[in-house]
Amino acid sequence: MTQTEESELRDTIEQYRNARLTRRDFVQRAAVLGISASVAASILAACGGGGGGGGTTTGEEGQPVQGGVLRMGYDRAFQKLDNVVGPWADEPFTAIYEVPIIRDPGGKFVSSVAEAWEFSSDGLTLSMKIREGLKFHSGAPLTAANVAEDFNIFRTTGVTANFWAPVKNVEEGENNSVVLTLSKTNYGLIETISTLFQSIHNEASRKAAGEGWGATTVDATGPFTLKTFKPASEVVVERWPDYPGSGVPFVTNKGPAYLDSIRWVPILEPANRANEIETGSVDIVKSPAAQDISRLQSNDDLVVLELQELSNYFITIDRTRGALGQPGVAQAMSHAIDRQALVDTVFFGHAVPTYGPIFPAYRWYDPGVEAYNEYDPDKARDLLKSAGLSELRFTLLTQNQPIQVQVLEAVGGMLREVGITMEVKAVEDAAFFPDMFAGKPDAFMFKWLWESPTDNMRFFGRVPSWDYNGNPPKSMAGIDAWESAATEEQLEKACRQVQLAWAEELPFIPLVTQSLVWVHHKRVHNFRPTQTSIYPLFNDVWIEA
Amino acid sequence: MVTPTTGRDLATVGGPGRGPLLEISHLSVRLRMRSGPITVVDDVSLEIGSGEILGLVGESGCGKSMTALAIMRLLPEAAEIAGGSVLLDGEDLVRTKPERMRQIRGAEVAMVFQEPMTSLDPAFTVGHQVVEAVRAHEKVSRAVSLRRAEESFERVGIPKPRERFDAYPHQLSGGLCQRVMLAMALVTSPRLLIADEPTTALDVTIQAQILELIKQLRTELNLSVLWISHDFGVVSEIADRVAVMYAGEIVEIGETSHMLGAPRHRYTRALIDSIPGRGEPRSLLRTIPGQVPDPGARPAGCRFSPRCDAPVSECELIHPELRAERDASSFRCHNPVA
């Protein structure tokens, strides 16, 4: 980038900040300067929204006011707020729980419950210093012993137990620290430890609560306490007045939260999420329907924030099944798919094409993946021909959700162009999961959503099994490299290696990453979702009376 | 007012210096049909004196009921009065305002119908329905209207009226229902009663009782009655005068006894001949061959000519006028019975 271009970019960013440019204008100008849409999007995210119909940027201005109820419209049906074996970490997690280590907006690992951590020089011991003076909602003090106890639960029965496999032992160390002993180097453990399913809780309370854990009882360390849990209608949390303050460096409020309470309501119908934020029955919604986003952007009372979701839609085909396992078939399918068209038509532009397994806004994203899976129907036909296939027919299983079905309708049309017939069978979740994990369908589509993209590949490489996914040697080698990385540099290298191998071998075929769109009313301040976390923190959020 | 005793007096007018109670002149009723209007009552003129019983006879479909409904202004939606007047004591019912007409209905002109069972509201007790008739016209207390209803029940010969009050129509016999209908019609002391085939649906014994009752009430209340029937036999037992209708028009009118003895119109004679047990003794009842012509396809000449047993040449061509006789009777025939 030349000097003039750089200053032009600075001007453009400045204009956007001052709301003289709309988001669309910004991305267009950035494109002229040779900046990819994904980078432009992350710049926008860093600028903190704005750019909507001449409004101001998000309210950093003004003194925070204590009090008020923040009303959140959630896009999913609530599950138990269970940090150990819960099926899903819903939005209230970041209000009531805290994780040991958290990602900052740039993706760096920073302190939260743990104030510092260090691998031994051989990489086989990880010591974590726990902040002093912490306590649980119940009033019980939180010490390294509690954290060690939690870690032992997580690694044996927790959701992420598989990722804890290299950890041999966890015990309380000196000086309020926790010591983890590993059987082999595994720097990636930090990635796992900073996910929501390692949120710290009081195990004694969890034992006492039994089946009520995450529903009637949560005893953790977050700035809010659980008040009401009626999953079909509302989840309410209240400010914890005794909160000792956050250890997260990018949180500015070091005391108890500003908000009196946060009330979540599930708004499952996408069209209703736009309606409800517009009519003011909620203050914030996540993921409005893509076709409503431009309307919301033009509303002066609202701020629309758009990030890349920590997710990816992908298709997996059964390589053990005759024609689907022929070399080149997955690549043929991948070349037949016009991902940009999916973005434009199904997502109204609120998504980005993905040519590798990770979304482009990730800090270690390797653009090298883009060369492997370009839209090229002729190449697709050639590949099918070299595989000796004149036609290919299979049935794909998916969750019965409108967006899934729309994506597959579009993909089906594209595949038909090169002579592949894909029949889609859409079923409800309860029917989808058992079949997917048993490897029953010829193929399936799923969207992963997880804070650690590479952990995700470690997992989905084995779903339903490596055999089903064709035992791709390079991808498996990349996963091995990730699992044994001893330093952050090695981890990054492994991450890039996995991405490129994945793009080449396609254990699953990536499609698109949808935008994570948050819409909040202007009277809500300091609502700052980051590109690196699934949900924002609520410590700094305040609302005008 | 003189209580009329003979048909002779009645054939003229109600009382000295006064017109008849009801005077229908040149009344026409049309049905609006998609193919154009059809005249179902054609230039009908009739008079009913005070305390007189006038019989209106004809086969079904000849316009009797339409005439009655036109008097009440209760014609079905598709029908309308096309001309003429209906003077009740000098007031033209054809032109009177709807609300005034409502006041006249029931209070001055009452009507009973052929099917007593279906003519009462099945969802309300008969007592309620009679009381309702009172209160439609008079602002009286419930107690007063109940007493009036009770009197009316007694008058029409319903024993233990109070016990019947709470009965629903379906719990009463047809004869009793017709008595209830009569009680309801008479409870407001109307001057004219229009009875449209009130006994047709009843068996012979009940029919005789009802006829007797009407005659008695006429005497007691000085009631005028327009008695409509297809059965000349019934009419001959009750009416002072008879008007015979055929195909929408009056074909003969005159004193009952006179007409029975010497009908002039051949249709009248045919009707009289079909009365059971009358005329020449015959094992089989005589019926008139053919049927009443459809209102839209009436013959150009005499409307009865296709069915007539003695047509002459003009019958088919010239529509006969109503000819008045010296005895105040008239008929419409080219070749009358001698």
Add this chain to the structure above:
Amino acid sequence: MIRFVLSRGIRAALIFVVASVAVCYGLRVAPGSLADIVTNPLNRAFAVKDLEERLGLDEPVIVQYFVFVRNIMGGDFGVSFISNRSVTEIIATGGLNTLKLGGAAAILTYFISVPLGIMAAARRNSVIDQGSMLIAVLGMAIPNFFLAILLVRLFAVELRWLPAAGQGGIKHLILPAVVLAAEAIAINLRLVRASVLEQLSRDYIRTLRAKGASERRVVWIHAFRNALPPVITFGGVMLRTLLGYTLVVEVIFRYPGLGFELVDSVLKRDYAVAQALALVFIAGVVLFNFLADLGHHLAEPRIRERGAAG
């Protein structure tokens, strides 16, 4: 009358037993189980088995059924696995909300369809008649979820008169109640009109007019009274249909009633809640059928008579 109630009662009980078997069995043979929904894909292999053992889901369906029946007999409807709230409490709060919504819809239905239907019949082919028939056609033709979108768009988003969703005061009830009632209003409108029209052609109407009863009395009291039995009989069917539509309308309007809870619990395979709520809905249907019969029975003097005699 007693015999009538008794025979219907026995029938209802039988339907109930059959329904409880069908519900219990149906939920469990449907693909996927509670364990598939409430376990995270990441640790599924381990968690599903553990959960099934803990909740007795690995027992044969017949055993689970008898456990369910035994608990119900003891008045124990169980506890939601997701929320840990007692099912009795869920039924009580959700039921009250659904009752409010359904009640509002039923009131709306009759307050609109009855007067309008009568007026339409009394003034056949007038503007009122044609207008109400247009309402009837639209009400039947527009699917309720689509109507909901239109009304929310207009009255909530554009005009800002009413909230788009949620629960609160009367204002929150209006849109869902209108959507819920739309079809019932349409059907009732036609029914009332047709029934009143039929009565207006009856002989007794002529008698009423002949005795000088006012047109208002003729139409609004006598014709309407006699037009009632089919309307009342349909009332049962209508309430039953309204109950069914709450499943759609409550979800669209995020209204925390029984329909919302039922849909949520079935999708999550929260067996205790789903079973109990399904039975509550079936009880509702049985009850409304009974009320329809009873209403028909009482509205028609002749039938009442026969019932008393027989």
